[in-house]
Amino acid sequence: xxxxxxxxxxxxxxxxxxxxxxxxxxxxxxxxxxxxxxxxxxxxxxxxxxxxxxxxxxxxxxxxxxxxxxxxxxxxxxxxxxxxxxxxxxxxxxxxxxxxxxxxxxxxxxxxxxxxxxxxxxxxxxxxxxxxxxxxxxxxxxxxxxxxxxxxxxxxxxxxxxxxxxxxxxxxxxxxxxxxxxxxxxxxxxxxxxxxxxxxxxxxxxxxxxxxxxxxxxxxxxxxxxxxxxxxxxxxxxxxxxxxxxxxxxxxxxxxxxxxxxxxxxxxxxxxxxxxxxxxxxxxxxxxxxxxxxxxxxxxxxxxxxxxxxxxxxxxxxxxxxxxxxxxxxxxxxxxxxxxxxxxxxxxx
Amino acid sequence: xxxxxxxxxxxxxxxxxxxxxxxxxxxxxxxxxxxxxxxxxxxxxxxxxxxxxxxxxxxxxxxxxxxxxxxxxxxxxxxxxxxxxxxxxxxxxxxxxxxxxxxxxxxxxxxxxxxxxxxxxxxxxxxxxxxxxxxxxxxxxxxxxxxxxxxxxxxxxxxxxxxxxxxxxxxxxxxxxxxxxxxxxxxxxxxxxxxxxxxxxxxxxxxxxxxxxxxxxxxxxxxxxxxxxxxxxxxxxxxxxxxxxxxxxxxxxxxxxxxxxxxxxxxxxxxxxxxxxxxxxxxxxxxxxxxxxxxxxxxxxxxxxxxxxxxxxxxxxxxxxxxxxxxxxxxxxxxxxxxxxxxxxxxxxxxxxxxxxxxxxxxxxxxxxxxxxxxxxxxxxxxxxxxxxxxxxxxxxxxxxxxxxxxxxxxxxxxxxxxxxxxxxxxxxxxxxxxxxxxxxxxxxxxxxxxxxxxxxxxxxxxxxxxxxxxxxxxxxxxxxxxxxxxxxxxxxxxxxxxxxxxxxxxxxxxxxxxxxxxxxxxxxxxxxxxxxxxxxxxxxxxxxxxxxxxxxxxxxxxxxxxxxxxxxxxxx
Numbered sequence: 063x064x065x066x067x068x069x070x071x072x073x074x075x076x077x078x079x080x081x082x083x084x085x086x087x088x089x090x091x092x093x094x095x096x097x098x099x100x101x102x103x104x105x106x107x108x109x110x111x112x113x114x115x116x117x118x119x120x121x122x123x124x125x126x127x128x129x130x131x132x133x134x135x136x137x138x139x140x141x142x143x144x145x146x147x148x149x150x151x152x153x154x155x156x157x158x159x160x161x162x163x164x165x166x167x168x169x170x171x172x173x174x175x176x177x178x179x180x181x182x183x184x185x186x187x188x189x190x191x192x193x194x195x196x197x198x199x200x201x202x203x204x205x206x207x208x209x210x211x212x213x214x215x216x217x218x219x220x221x222x223x224x225x226x227x228x229x230x231x232x233x234x235x236x237x238x239x240x241x242x243x244x245x246x247x248x249x250x251x252x253x254x255x256x257x258x259x260x261x262x263x264x265x266x267x268x269x270x271x272x273x274x275x276x277x278x279x280x281x282x283x284x285x286x287x288x289x290x291x292x293x294x295x296x297x298x299x300x301x302x303x304x305x306x307x308x309x310x311x312x313x314x315x316x317x318x319x320x321x322x323x324x325x326x327x328x329x330x331x332x333x334x335x336x337x338x339x340x341x342x343x344x345x346x347x348x349x350x351x352x353x354x355x356x357x358x359x360x361x362x363x364x365x366x367x368x369x370x371x372x373x374x375x376x377x378x379x380x381x382x383x384x385x386x387x388x389x390x391x392x393x394x395x396x397x398x399x400x401x402x403x404x405x406x407x408x409x410x411x
Numbered sequence: 412x413x414x415x416x417x418x419x420x421x422x423x424x425x426x427x428x429x430x431x432x433x434x435x436x437x438x439x440x441x442x443x444x445x446x447x448x449x450x451x452x453x454x455x456x457x458x459x460x461x462x463x464x465x466x467x468x469x470x471x472x473x474x475x476x477x478x479x480x481x482x483x484x485x486x487x488x489x490x491x492x493x494x495x496x497x498x499x500x501x502x503x504x505x506x507x508x509x510x511x512x513x514x515x516x517x518x519x520x521x522x523x524x525x526x527x528x529x530x531x532x533x534x535x536x537x538x539x540x541x542x543x544x545x546x547x548x549x550x551x552x553x554x555x556x557x558x559x560x561x562x563x564x565x566x567x568x569x570x571x572x573x574x575x576x577x578x579x580x581x582x583x584x585x586x587x588x589x590x591x592x593x594x595x596x597x598x599x600x601x602x603x604x605x606x607x608x609x610x611x612x613x614x615x616x617x618x619x620x621x622x623x624x625x626x627x628x629x630x631x632x633x634x635x636x637x638x639x640x641x642x643x644x645x646x647x648x649x650x651x652x653x654x655x656x657x658x659x660x661x662x663x664x665x666x667x668x669x670x671x672x673x674x675x676x677x678x679x680x681x682x683x684x685x686x687x688x689x690x691x692x693x694x695x696x697x698x699x700x701x702x703x704x705x706x707x708x709x710x711x712x713x714x715x716x717x718x719x720x721x722x723x724x725x726x727x728x729x730x731x732x733x734x735x736x737x738x739x740x741x742x743x744x745x746x747x748x749x750x751x752x753x754x755x756x757x758x759x760x761x762x763x764x765x766x767x768x769x770x771x772x773x774x775x776x777x778x779x780x781x782x783x784x785x786x787x788x789x790x791x792x793x794x795x796x797x798x799x800x801x802x803x804x805x806x807x808x809x810x811x812x813x814x815x816x817x818x819x820x821x822x823x824x825x826x827x828x829x830x831x832x833x834x835x836x837x838x839x840x841x842x843x844x845x846x847x848x849x850x851x852x853x854x855x856x857x858x859x860x861x862x863x864x865x866x867x868x869x870x871x872x873x874x875x876x877x878x879x880x881x882x883x884x885x886x887x888x889x890x891x892x893x894x895x896x897x898x899x900x901x902x903x904x905x906x907x908x909x910x911x912x913x914x915x916x917x918x919x920x921x922x923x924x925x926x927x928x929x930x931x932x933x934x935x936x937x938x939x940x941x942x943x944x945x946x947x948x949x950x951x952x953x954x955x956x957x958x959x960x961x962x963x964x965x966x967x968x969x970x971x972x973x974x975x976x977x978x979x980x981x982x983x984x
Contacts, residue, residue, distance in 0.1 A: 302818040305778050306879070310832040310886065311805040324822035 086328075089405040096401020102394030106212060113209035122202040122360065127193035130377045133200075192379035194368065203360050204383045210361035212391070214275050215342035221280030222341075223334045226287030227323075233288075234295025235318050244288070252285050260353065270356045275348060279341045287333045294326040328406035335399040339392050346388065362388050421594055421627045422449040422472065423490040429467050432480040441467045443651040444487075449595065454621055454628040456642035456659075458635055458674070460901035461872075464651040465631050469597045472496065472629070473514060474504045509540040513588040517600040519580035523572040529556075529583050530568035536590045555586040560616060577764075578609035582616065589620060596621075597629045602637070606763035607928065611972040614641055633901065635674050636974040639663055647671050663976065669694040677906040679935035681958060681973065684709050687913070688906040688935070711938045712953035717753035720922050721775075721808075721890055724749050726784035726794075728767075728774050744770045746946040747784070752890060757916070757923040759937025759954060761930055761969070767946040768926045772892045775924075776810055777801060788890075806836055809883035813895035815875035819867040825878055826863040829853075832885045849885070856881045856911060873904030877911065884915070892924040897932060909936065930973050934958055942966050 090096055112118045163169075191201040233244035251259070260278050267274045298304060299322065307317050342362075348354040349363020357364075362384045369381035429442040442464040449455050459465045470476050472489055474496060489496040491511075496504065516522045524532060533555060534548035543551065549568070556564035559582040572580055581601060588596055598617060602610035618641045621628050630642060638645055638659070645662040647654045647670065655668040666672045673694035686707045693705070728745040745767040752758045760768045773779040775786055775793060786793040793804055812818035819828060829849040832838075839845040850860055856877040867875055876896060883891055893912065897905045909932070916923060925936045933940055933954070940957045942949040942965065950963040961967045 302812045302814060303820045305773070306810070306812060306818045306882070307820070307831075308778055309776050309805065309810050310882070311802050311835050312831065313835075316835075321820055321823075325820070 086405045090401055093401045093404060095397055096405070099394040099397035099401065102390060103398050106208065106391050106394070109205060110209045110212045113205050114213070119202040119205040119209075122206040123198060125197040126199055127197040129193065129195055129197050130372070130375075131193035131197060132377075133192040133379055191383055192377070194380055195372070200380050200383050203365065203380075204362075204387050207360045207362045207365050207384060208387055208391070210272060210355055210359055211342050211345050211363070211388070214272060214279070214345045214355075214361070215338045218276045218279035218283065218341045218345075219334050219337040221276065222283040222337055223287055223330055225280070226284040226333075227291050227330055229284065230288045230291025231295055231318050231323070234292040235299050235314070235322070237296075241292075244292070248285055248288060251282070256282070260348065264353050270354070272355050272359060275345055275354055278348070278353075279344055283337060283341060283344075287330065287337065290329055290333060291326060294329055295322060298322045298325055328403075332399060332403045332406065335395060335402060339395045339399070342388070342392060342395075419450045420448045421451045421491070422496075423488075424448070424468070424472070425488040425490065427468065427471060427487045427489065428484050429464070429471055429476065429487075430482045430484075432482070438482075440651055441481075442471070445648070445651070445653045447646050447653065447656055449627050449629055450644070451594075451627060452621075452625045453643040454618070454630055454641055455644045455646065456630045456632060456638040457646050457648060458632060458638055459648035460633055460903060462650065463648040465648050466599055468648075469514065469599055469629065469631055472595075472597065473508060473512060474499070474501075509536070510591045511593055512595045512597065513591065513593040514597040514599065515581070515584045515588045515601050517603050519577060519584050519604070520572070522584055523580055525572055528569050528571055529575070533568070533583070533587055533590065536587055540591050551590075552586075555590055556583070558620075559583070559586045559589075560612075561586075576609075577605055578612060581605060581609075581613055585613075585616065585620070589624060589626075592624055593626060595627045595629060597631070599631045600633070601630075603632070603634075607930070607972045608763065608968060610637075610974075614974075617641065634974065635902075636678065636976045639976040640974055647674065674902060675976075677902050679906075679909070679931045681931055681934055684711065684935055687910055690906045690910070691903040711757075712955055713753055713756060713939050717756060719751045720754045720789065721752040722787045723751070723771075723775070724785050724787070726771065726774065726782065726786065728770050728779065728782040744946055745774065745782075748943075748946075748948050749784075750941055750948070750951060752922050752924060753938070754889070754922055755916070755920040756938040757925050757936050759933035759940040760924065760926045760943060761928070761933050761940060762943035763928060763969075765945065766943040768943050769894055770946075771943075772810060772894050772924065772926055775892070776805075776808060802836070806838075806886040807888050808890040808892070809886060809888035810892040810894060811876070811879050811883055811896040814899050815872050815879055816899075818879055819875055821867055823866075824863070825853075825858075825865055825867070825870075828867075828878065829863075829882055829885055832882060836886060838886070849881075852881045852884055855884070855915075871904070872900050873908055876900060876904075876908050880908075880911065880915070884919075887919070888921065890922045890924065892926070894926045895928065896925075898927060898929060905932070912936070930958075930969060942969065 090100075109118070113120075191199075191204075194200060194203065229244050229247075233241040254262075259282050263278045263281060264274065267277060295318075299317075304317055304321060307321050312321065345354060345361060346363035346366060349361050350367045352367070354363045355361045365380055365384040369378075369384065372378075373381055423446075425446050426444050427442055427446070428440065428444050430438045431441050432438050445464075445468065447455070457465045457468065467476070471483065476483070483497055487497060491507070496507070499507070523529070530549065530552055533552040534543075534545065537543045537548035537551055538545065541548075552568060553564050556568060561567050561579060561582055567575065567579070572583070575583065585601075596617075601617070602613050605613060614637065617628060617630070620626075628641075630638070632638060642659050644656070645659050646656040647662070647668065649670055654670045655662065655666065657667075662671060663675070666675060670691065673689065673691045676689050676694075677691065679688060685705045686709045687705050689705045726745055726748045727743065730742045730744055731739045732742065734740045748767075748771060750758060760771065762768045770779060774782045777793065782794060785795065788804060788808065791804070793801070793808070796804070823831075826846075826849065829852065830845055833845045833848065839848055846863075849863065853860060853862055858874060858877055858881070862870070862874075862878075867878070870878065880896075896912075897908050900908060912923070913936070915921065923936070925933060927933050937954045939951065940954045941951045942957070942963065944965050949965045950957065950961070952962075957966065958970065961970055
């Protein structure tokens with residue numbers, strides 16, 4: 063066989079020779095629940111990307127409906143004077159003139175300036191999934207909220223996993239005083255009550271916004287992954303293949319990140335996706351408490367925050383929209399993580 | 412076996428088939444329709460290499476096959492006292508299992524529950540199956556421990572498993588297994604995890620108990636030499652089929668099947684040292700199996716004027732464990748070891764577990780922290796040179812590890828594994844030159860070129876060990892340390908790897924430090940043998956001399972423990 067023919071034959075063989083990731087993917091495909099949850103996750107990813115690129119829900123902040131316009135399938139709101147006074151007046155407040163309004167003249171002027179377009183843009187009495195206090199479309203708001211919440215969850219989880227991997231690799235691989243130092247650092251971090259720590263970091267960063275939330279979650283969330291990565295490195299550094307790598311003269315960094323890291327990557331991957339779920343929930347809690355994203359952005363947390371006052375008035379749709387979206391993603395992601403773990407964990411020879 | 416009377420048959424296995432479901436579409440046949448008898452009051456040995464289905468057969472007898480992925484066709488039968496064990500209700504089977512059939516496993520350390528005392532685990536069996544009271548059971552447990560030869564049973568009965576040695580743990584396992592005086596004792600590789608001197612004791616114990624309790628023993632092993640000493644009947648299995656069965660003298664003196672003959676001759680023997688070991692294929696192909704290198708003898712030994720490449724002087728290595736707040740306790744793993752390795756020759760290091768032989772190897776490569784003494788390699792002390800300079804010497808002294816399943820990074824392709832040393836040491840001017848080199852090496856160790864793109868899990872144990880050897884060869888070392896390099900391999904594969912190592916030495920004139928607990932293998936490979944015990948060198952001599960005329964009592968003890976294969980037994984045994 064000539065050299066070229068041999069190369070071709072080898073190339074053919076290559077396609078037939080599955081790597082460990084390929085084998086894991088095949089196992090994953092056999093898990094129906096896993097595959098379904100994977101599709102849900104992919105759908106949400108698509109939604110997040112489309113929203114981020116302003117392909118959908120770019121005009122989420124436009125006031126397109128009546129205040130608290132109900133979902134279409136419920137029909138327009140029946141004015142109920144005795145209970146929902148703000149609703150009825152709210153809907154028609156643009157036309158009803160108050161004789162004692164000192165700003166009536168100014169308002170009329172502004173209205174005239176903003177032109178016919180905005181006046182022509184009549185607000186709809188119902189929207190697909192209702193409207194919020196300012197008449198913004200809840201569906202679009204939910205999509206935009208999905209973008210924010212998922213983005214925060216993902217980036218924070220990546221940050222946490224990155225920190226944990228570096229710390230865990232150093233601590234587990236070198237041992238000795240380096241290990242002691244990181245363990246001490248870990249102990250200090252975990253001994254502070256979680257919310258207190260978050261408040262402290264929020265106070266230090268001193269501004270509200272998406273980046274702040276990511277930093278808060280990322281800087282506080284690495285501890286659990288760190289413990290696992292460290293344990294894996296402790297386990298692997300004494301394995302024979304690492305000794306063999308040492309014997310051929312591979313450097314410490316090479317052994318740590320070229321040899322061991324791929325062998326513990328499944329642990330990190332599973333932890334990463336677990337933490338995405340965790341951080342999405344944490345972001346919701348933070349925003350609900352008012353430490354989350356700023357007022358100009360919408361997230362599931364801020365939607366739920368608004369929903370608590372709406373619920374008393376009987377406007378349930380914003381709550382339901384945010385809850386359903388979050389439940390769907392979180393459940394899907396969790397099941398996906400489970401399937402991922404099953405696919406990656408079986409002990410390969 | 413087939414010739415025995417049906418009245419004398421304790422268990423009859425008829426057309427046993429076991430299939431394992433691997434995933435939805437693929438199944439593998441572990442056992443493909445085997446039939447044999449276990450006669451009353453005798454020892455039947457089930458011999459085979461890994462994957463032959465011998466352990467699966469034992470599990471089938473006990474009804475311990477995993478339910479979720481194994482299937483046994485209805486036509487298969489295991490007859491015990493007129494009943495088919497495969498069709499028995501789970502409750503009946505469990506009663507039978509405790510009282511009439513019991514089993515001892517390979518790893519005594521993992522078969523005993525570490526959180527209960529030996530006495531608790533032993534009395535549990537007695538109270539469960541024989542309905543004894545606690546006091547009765549304890550008395551009987553002491554008796555049993557005495558019977559299996561545990562020294563000082565009154566204190567050992569309250570010991571936890573970790574407080575006993577490996578041999579003692581296996582004795583406890585045997586005590587538990589014979590507690591109910593079973594009719595059949597299944598011993599699945601009971602001595603494989605034990606040292607050779609302990610192995611001999613355990614074998615003698617099982618043989619003596621078999622006679623005294625008049626039970627039958629099904630002895631499962633991969634080592635035909637062991638079988639000769641204790642079995643009455645032998646069943647040879649390969650790939651789920653029985654290759655040959657018969658009385659032990661028939662199997663050893665007039666084996667009919669080529670595979671049996673191959674098994675008998677593939678293992679290095681103490682009496683001969685052929686230039687090449689025969690391998691299974693030699694027997695399965697037509698023509699005379701033993702030809703050429705398999706018939707010529709190789710002479711070994713040092714004359715004393717050889718060029719010395721590595722000289723180790725007063726090597727010591729201690730490990731420390733923390734004790735109390737500030738104290739630490741020293742454990743001397745290697746004590747004042749000195750030896751020389753001649754260029755192109757092999758030094759064999761022999762010793763039982765804990766003798767420090769592996770520590771010597773790892774210390775030489777500086778894989779084990781600080782130590783004292785010196786190791787002169789070409790006049791340079793390997794233990795004292797700075798790490799930068801050590802890189803140059805790492806190329807020249809390499810190691811092959813015991814377990815080929817653990818010593819190759821599972822996430823690397825074979826190509827990556829073999830290219831790495833070249834890249835690290837910047838051998839070869841370009842990537843394509845390195846690649847050519849790797850292809851050549853693959854060919855040299857007998858692997859096809861396509862292996863380059865495969866992952867370790869796609870290879871068998873023997874092939875992986877070849878890969879590990881090829882990886883060392885990339886750097887063209889002058890000294891190759893083989894740390895139990897063939898111990899984890901099947902007999903037939905072991906012969907192939909030993910032949911490969913020998914061919915490579917003949918071609919490249921490498922020096923080997925060959926570490927093994929297997930005295931026959933060391934005798935075959937080594938010019939000079941160093942015997943170690945508890946960190947000290949007991950004896951060093953040319954290999955023929957040491958086997959013919961051992962000086963030190965420990966060496967004598969080791970040599971007398973080697974299984975001798977079959978010889979006409981004196982009635983006393």
